[in-house]
Amino acid sequence: MLEEIKLKSLNALVEGLSQEELIWLNGYMAGLVKSSQSEVKSIPSVAEKITILFGTETGNSKKLATAFAAKLRKIGLTAKLSSMDQYKLSDLEKEEILLVIISTHGEGEPPAAAKKFYDHLQNNQLNLSKLKYSVLALGDTAYPLFCKAGEDIDVKLSGFGAVSLHALQKCDADYEQSANEWFDLIVEKLTLKQSAEIKLPSVSTSRQRKVYEGKINSKVNLNGNGSLKETFHIEIEAGELQYEPDDSIGIIPENPVATVRSIINLTGVNGLETIFLKDQEISIEESLNEKLNIFFLAERVVKKYAAIVNQEIPSIRMDLLDLIKIYPPKNAVQFKEILIVLEPIAPRLYSISSSLTAHTGEVHITVARNCFQLDQELRHGLCSNYLSQFEEGTSIKFYVHRNLQFKLPSADKDIIMIGPGTGVAPFRAFIEDRANTGATGKSWLFFGDQHFTTDFLYQTEWQGYLASGVLTKMNVAFSRDQQEKIYVQHKMLYHAVELYDWLMNGAYVFVCGAKNPMSLDVEIALLKILETEGSLSAEEAQNFLNQLSAENRYVKDVY
Amino acid sequence: MAKAVNLSPIEKIKKESNNLRGTITESLRDEITGAIVEEDQAVIKFHGMYQQDDRDIREERASKKLDRLYTFMIRLRLPGGFLTPEQWIATHNIAGENSTGIIKITTRQTLQLHGLIKSKIKPTIRAFNEAKLDSIATCGDINRNVVCSSHPKQSSIHNEIFSYADKISQLLMPKTKAYYEIWLDEEKILDKKEEEDLLYQDRYLPRKFKIAIAIPPNNDVDAFANDIGLIAIIENEKLLGYNIAVGGGLSATHGNDATYPRLATVIGFCNSEEQTLKAVYETLTIQRDFGNRSDRKLARLKYTLDKFGVEWFKQELENRIGFKLEKPREYTFNERSDYYGWHQNHEGLWYYTLFVENGRVLDTDEVKLKSALLAVAKAGTANFRFTCNQNIILSDIADQHKSKIETLLQNHGVIKHTTGTSAIRKNSMACVALNTCPLALAEGQRYLPSLISKIEPLLQKHQLSEEDIIIRMTGCPNGCARPYVAEIGLVGTAYGKYNMHIGGDHQGERLNKLFKHNLNEAAILLQLDKLFEKFNKSRMSFERFGDFALNEVNQLLN
DSSP states (O other), X not given: OOOHHHHHHHHHHHTXXXXXXXXXHHHHHHHHHHHTTTTOSOOOSOOOOEEEEEEOSSSHHHXXXXXXXXHHHHTTOOEEEEETTTSOGGGGGGOSEEEEEXXXXXXTBOOGGGHHHHHHHHXXXXXXXXXEEEEEXXXXXXXXXXXXXXXXXXXXXXXXXXXXXXXXXXXXXXXXXXXXXXXXXXXXXXXXXXXXXXXXXXXXXXXXOOEEEEEEEEEEEOSOTTOSOOEEEEEEEETTOOOOXXXXXXXXXXXXXXXXXHHHHHHTOOTTSEEEETTEEEEHHHIIIIXXXXXXXXXXXXXXXXXXXXXXXXXXXXOHHHHHHHSOOSSHHHHHHHHHHOOBOOOEEEEBOOOTTXXXXXXXXXXXXXXXXXXXXXXXXXXXXXXXXXXXXXXXXXXXXXXXXXXXXXXXXXXXXEOXXXXXXXXXXXXXXXXXXXXXXXXXXXXXXXXXXXXOTTHHHHHHHHHHTSSXXXXXXXXXXXXXXXXXXXXXXXXXXXXXXXXXXXXXXXXXXXXXXXXXXXXXXXHHHHHHHHTOOHHHHHHHHHHHHHTTSEEEEEO | OOOSSSOOHHHHHHHTSTTTTTTHHHHHHOOSOSSOOHHHHHHGGGGTEEEEEOGGGHHXXXXXXXXXXXXXXXXXXXXXXXXXXXXXXXXHHHHHHHSOSOEEEOTTSOEEEEEEOHHHHHHHHHHHHHTTOOOTTSSSSSBOOOEEOOOGGGOTTHHHHHHHHHHHHHHTOOOOOHHHHHHHOOOOOXXXXXXXXXXXXXXXXXXXXXXXXXXXXXXXXXXXXXXXXEEEEEETTEEEEEEEEEOOBOOOBTTBTTOOXXXXXXXXXXXXXXXXXXXXXXXXXXXXXXXXXXXXXXXSHHHHHXXXXXXXXXXXXXXXXXXXXXXXXXXXXXXXXXXXXXXXXXTSOEEEEEOOGGGEEOBOSSOBHHHHHHHHHHHTOOEEEEOTTSOEEEEEEOHHHHHHHHHHHHHTTHHHHHHHSOHHHHTEEEXXXXXXXXXXXXXXXXXXXXXXXXXXXXXXXXXXXXXXXXXXXXXXXXXXXXXXXXXXXXXXXXXXXXXXXXXXOSSSOSOOEEEEEEEOHHHHHHHHHHHHHHHHHHOOTTOOHHHHHHHHHHHHHO
């Protein structure tokens, strides 16, 4: 915004000013702005370097960061925008203003792309006394460790002497409003526009989610006899259902009554007695049935349990019932202390695999038994528990979780969908939607699994869509039908010429399924196709893909 | 000649198949279905395969949103039913890798594998090719596998007669190179003249065509159930020539009176190889030119023969071969059984015929048949021959190797199985039927063994356990297991229901007759109990069950 010469003199002017002097200058400038608003829309208050760092999993953090950088540009401030995995860590101590946007996943973990940055803070001693910062933490209150990664970063930055521009802002699943408010306040701070009247709650009040009362209408294992897989197609009926084909549903599972009974009997606690959980009075039995996670407790919970019962317990994940059997609490009173340290049951998110346009009042999900695998440890009992909630005729509570990135584009756009295994779920929703809305764009689906004869999920439906032309093209890879393993990326490479043509004609690319290794291999394949078919260098191909990604034309929903 | 109007749809497919290529290559490339397109399903038969699907699980798969479980059956071309030990090992391995693992010996002396998924066809054919085996023309409207009396002890000139199976097979092979192009990636033929086919032209035959060579007195090949039956006439250990019988065929259709099983009619004698091959060849050209091409149910040679008359046929054949057929020579058949156990041929080589129930080679808890045969093959001292009764003859074993083979068979329970099996079971035969045969109305090979277990006590009750009675079952009226020439024929009409035919003779020269309709198991057993009781009480000495039963059925019909 400033001509170089002006910028230079301004820099010369502010150089060496103390903080107090700067603040005074800021105020002075703000006064100038106020008095001459008709001529000058806004003048940035500082010449300090601004960096926006984002750690993204589903793309929400990135989307916010990109939007904020654009807004800053509009008011004449430039900000360096970087994903945490691309960020040069040695630059951190040189930063002046740092805005961090980071989400939290699983059990309080940072996104994979933020891991390096996160660990860098955890494992090093830094001097950040020159740094001003603020952290915007994205999360979901339905999970026990809400916004944990953001919290950790905030604590670390402050511990290294950085000055907080604004207190940590936590956002729930509907993050947009609170995030924008946070950003506006940051901008005001940066431009020193005092506005005492705007106050931000430290945690946004999350809009009450609509919880649906549904009924499981049907549950079918899609895998044929002899398959090593079990993938369930589950149809849920509910009244006044509203969702988009790219959304997910969140289900909070209930604990099995028999297990809860055993816990109550063993501890001698009165199940009807009430306790306070999150300021809500609730009977112990109900809390154990519906609110508290009693299976596969996190190590930190086991640690707290050990402290309460005052016994040595190895720090491994265990079920509450096993803990009670092996390390029984002294009495019912002690058990109530334990209840307080238990964490809430985490909801489980499932990609929706249906479109309302095809199934009025119904939502379908596609659930693989192995998706209940936690920390590599497959525990069958646990899996069965989770699956048993989907027995036909069972009532089920769920909410719709919106997916802001993974959006089916407008009807005239071509789409390339890469979804092996249960990754195919959202694409069934996409295609159902396109079939019922008369989309004109072409669709190409890549699917893969172990065996053609038993693991071709939704095979007859795809055949129908291919015949009717809703699905333009479909290629499949079955890894175990021949000696060499064949995966979706191999099929993409096999069709490189055509795939490149689709990309050049503006096709959107969606990838859904396992993050590692599938989505990584798919990305390598895409880059290779760009390099060979588009005669691009490795770097150019990467830039091209980044560009697609920035335009939301290359979107991943991987886990 | 048949008018070119109202041709059956298959005729169009054959004609437009570009010499049996169709769009098989494109069908193989379709990743989304395990099936091939309908036209190709007709064409691929000429390459020795049927597309099938597992009928047991159709509904289950539909509910799982899975397409039918389409698989392919592949049938080898083994003229006379012969494999070297190396070829048996190759087949064993291919079956394990690509199919259900079970090797099925057919009723026409060859082997077939079931359950190949589409992507496994090419690797299977390539592997067979490496073992010098092929599946050309083993299904489809063309001359099928040529069968020949299987046991070398049958005659000192068995080998000479056996060689005719291969000669005839070669003579009647289609000229198209489609098989090599599609399955073995051989170069495409540019000049179509190279595969010009004077015999089959571009229309092939109206229907399947079967040829058998029999060496009296054993009619183990069921010569009269074939379109052409050649009966070797031997005098003083010299082959004089063959009686030629034409127009046999057993298939029929329930509720269609125009269809019927028919035994071949002996029309003359050929006194040399040249005459014999000419007569065989021109019989095919007559059928090609005069066979019914509009109704496939009436398209076999037997209907052509009955439509135009045997005399007309003989005249037409003599016109085409350019010589007069001699009068048929005398011959006698008296059995159709296999010679179980050890036997020697005229040169002193040893042969062990082992019982394979319904021709299914697999390991069970009692008999490790498949393992035994692999071990025998690996020993490398025995050839494999297959019989039209679906059994195996371990063949051409030199004296010094006999004991080792014996030990291997003993250790795997094969000898006990062969000697310990009842006479009726050894004389039984069933077709594949459910769950893979698309024509099946009722069970075949999956059911007959357990039915026989219930018939055996009845035979014992009436002191008939040692009686060789030929019993055959099919899941539909098409006759693959030749039930109409059995002493007891059970022909499926609906699930669990069979028509009972009795009165066929023991040597396969007389068709049986329909005795009772739509019997369930209890009714079958009740009828047999009554028949066995009467047979035991009233039989004349040496009277066969089939001859006794003919009277019974005739009394019922009169």
